[in-house]
Amino acid sequence: MKLVCLGGFGEQGRSSLYVEGRSRFLVDYGIKKVEHEGTLGELPLNHSIEPEFVLLTHAHQDHSAMLPLLVEKGFRVPVYCTLPTKELTIQLCRNWYETYRSKNLEPPYKLESVEELEKLLIPVPYNETFQPSSGTRVTFYPSGHLVGSAIVYIEDELTIAHFGDTNFGDRFNPDPFLDLEAEVGIINGSYGGAVMNSQQLRKNFLATVQSSQRTVLIPCASIGRGQEICAVLIEQETLNKPIYVAKSVLENTKKLLDFKEFLRFGAVDTLNRLLKSPRIKVIEEAHLHDLIAQGSILIGPDAMLSSQIALKIFDVIKNCAQDLVILNGYQAPGTLGRRLLDGELKGIKVRVVYSELKIHTDLEDNERIIERCLSKARLILIHHGEEPKATNLAKALKRKFPNLDIRAPHTGDEIHI
Numbered sequence: 272m273k274l275v276c277l278g279g280f281g282e283q284g285r286s287s288l289y290v291e292g293r294s295r296f297l298v299d300y301g302i303k304k305v306e307h308e309g310t311l312g313e314l315p316l317n318h319s320i321e322p323e324f325v326l327l328t329h330a331h332q333d334h335s336a337m338l339p340l341l342v343e344k345g346f347r348v349p350v351y352c353t354l355p356t357k358e359l360t361i362q363l364c365r366n367w368y369e370t371y372r373s374k375n376l377e378p379p380y381k382l383e384s385v386e387e388l389e390k391l392l393i394p395v396p397y398n399e400t401f402q403p404s405s406g407t408r409v410t411f412y413p414s415g416h417l418v419g420s421a422i423v424y425i426e427d428e429l430t431i432a433h434f435g436d437t438n439f440g441d442r443f444n445p446d447p448f449l450d451l452e453a454e455v456g457i458i459n460g461s462y463g464g465a466v467m468n469s470q471q472l473r474k475n476f477l478a479t480v481q482s483s484q485r486t487v488l489i490p491c492a493s494i495g496r497g498q499e500i501c502a503v504l505i506e507q508e509t510l511n512k513p514i515y516v517a518k519s520v521l522e523n524t525k526k527l528l529d530f531k532e533f534l535r536f537g538a539v540d541t542l543n544r545l546l547k548s549p550r551i552k553v554i555e556e557a558h559l560h561d562l563i564a565q566g567s568i569l570i571g572p573d574a575m576l577s578s579q580i581a582l583k584i585f586d587v588i589k590n591c592a593q594d595l596v597i598l599n600g601y602q603a604p605g606t607l608g609r610r611l612l613d614g615e616l617k618g619i620k621v622r623v624v625y626s627e628l629k630i631h632t633d634l635e636d637n638e639r640i641i642e643r644c645l646s647k648a649r650l651i652l653i654h655h656g657e658e659p660k661a662t663n664l665a666k667a668l669k670r671k672f673p674n675l676d677i678r679a680p681h682t683g684d685e686i687h688i
């Protein structure tokens with residue numbers, strides 16, 4: 272069996288793995304967001320591939336946004352995913368197309384290719400095995416990271432468990448399914464060898480918000496993280512600032528309710544509480560200056576300060592020392608969020624703080640995954656981690672499991688098993 276790391280190994284973004292066993296297939300085909308002259312992202316490597324089908328773990332841009340390009344390359348093959356992943360991926364690919372356009376850049380694919388992709392996306396339920404080709408059986412299991420996100424379990428020449436993006440203790444999504452055993456495991460290295468305590472991180476986040484003197488800008492994804500932040504904030508009744516969310520955060524709060532059966536017990540109540548809360552309102556651009564002057568919490572709609580509305584807010588507050596920007600997730604190179612974190616922007620007065628909330632597996636989670644599912648694996652690969660995080664995780668796991676072959680390969684590597 273051959274595994275080709277097309278993207279997302281030793282880096283975060285453009286996740287894609289090509290597998291040649293009894294069948295030939297891809298797992299994911301995403302974008303690596305970068306903001307350089309003339310481009311918004313890097314694509315998976317242009318390796319000669321001939322997939323018979325694609326397995327899609329979830330609808331985040333770094334896993335799914337470049338699927339229309341596959342269609343343009345002539346691969347009109349079935350793309351299997353869950354129903355929420357199908358709907359959100361189509362929405363996301365259209366948004367990417369529009370984002371390129373709005374920045375006067377040539378989109379990497381045509382809008383018609385997104386429509387074409389929609390016909391190829393085949394929704395499959397969790398926990399039901401299907402056969403995408405005669406030599407291969409596949410089962411999608413919950414992965415706990417985003418609505419509809421999946422662990423992809425493949426029975427081919429070898430059994431492979433691709434954990435995609437996985438999380439434990441998510442507020443909205445059920446914990447990952449771990450009653451499986453695989454010979455090859457692909458696990459998530461986002462946090463390297465760190466241990467992330469969800470409760471403590473939520474407390475720290477709240478304390479950071481409360482430390483602000485006036486307005487707080489919290490850039491974040493409008494689905495998943497946006498609702499998590501709203502939930503953290505409205506639980507705190509002493510927080511006296513009004514909360515304003517980008518329109519897409521509100522729309523996605525409603526959208527999540529379309530997928531009730533994919534959510535964790537209690538999540539529907541939380542979402543309804545957010546929708547009914549008089550403390551949460553939508554940002555109206557016409558009143559932006561008033562909202563900032565009165566001291567508000569402004570949330571969304573993108574994590575890295577790339578969207579028009581986030582940039583507009585940032586422009587108003589950048590010279591105000593009493594305002595605060597809370598970055599809280601992965602910041603891709605070249606984005607305003609990353610440049611702020613790296614201290615590249617001189618002369619701005621707004622306070623910028625990084626305060627993470629947990630959305631991926633940490634060291635202890637990965638140890639638990641290995642104990643439960645990969646204790647007899649022939650090979651474990653770390654993906655989805657910038658260096659040196661991926662290598663640090665591999666080293667930490669090797670200390671705990673010295674008899675297992677645990678590696679942090681890089682994009683471009685080919686592995687024969």
Ligand SMILES: [Zn+2]
Pocket residue numbers: 329331416417436
């Ligand atoms: Zn993700």
Ligand SMILES: [Zn+2]
Pocket residue numbers: 286331333334436655
């Ligand atoms: Zn990801």
